[in-house]
Amino acid sequence: MARPGDVLHLGEDRLTFLTTSAETNGAYLEVEAEYAPASIKPPVHYHPKQTERMQVTSGRLNLLLDGDLREYTAGDEFHIPPNTPHSLWNPGPERARINWRTTPAYRTEKVFETLWGLTNEGRLRPDGTPFLQMPLLVLGFRDEYRVVTGRPHLLDVALCTALAPLSLALGYRPTYRPAQVRETQPAT
Structure with a gap:
């Protein structure tokens, strides 16, 4: 079970658990994700019953949202509704960091x-x-x-x-x- 402060590493990328589902009785999970420049673009996917709220705190990110390519920079906030195909990645050249909330948490x-x-x-x-x-x-x-x-x-x-x-x-x-x-x- 993840605890606040636990960190996962994937190459140069890093995910830190800020608020766990245990703390919110499953209402949400909040993490900070940090992506290296030109990180690998994950597969297009969706979450059937969950909403994601993301705020870029540094760098920039590309979001392919339901076939539409968007770019976000520090200070931008965006939401991904349930059942919406998307993929998120750092196009570079600097590191990018986001605060990311998934509601409800389920087993995220x-x-x-x-x-x-x-x-x-x-x-x-x-x-x-x-x-x-x-x-x-x-x-x-x-x-x-x-x-x-x-x-x-x-x-x-x-x-x-x-x-x-x-x-x-x-x-x-x-x-x-x-x-x-x-x-x-x-x-x-």
Whole structure:
């Protein structure tokens, strides 16, 4: 379980938990994310029942929101409504930092720990491989995070449901808690 001040690292990117879902009884989760220049653009995805509110505190960020490219700089605030396909990245050249609130929290802390931890350790690549890890992530986090695949979501769920037993039998897990990546910073 994430605690305020816990930090996840992904290469030069950093995510710090500011307010956890335990502190808000699940109402929201708040983090600070810091992205290196020209960070990798994450896949287009959406959150079926969650709203994201972000405020850029330094640098600039690009947001692809429902097919429309937008740029934000320090002081800008924006919202991403539920079910809206989007991707967010730092186009460079300086570091970018945002305060990010997800409402309601659901299991978003575990999403961050799992995706950042597996990717940081080379166990999950930006292209979604290894293939057999994906069914467990799709099923485990379907209320929090869905990648836009071009296929109907129910078809993705059916395919993942069929593959999940094989994934589990081969030792893949639906969630992951990074051991070496996690460190606690003093709360301020």
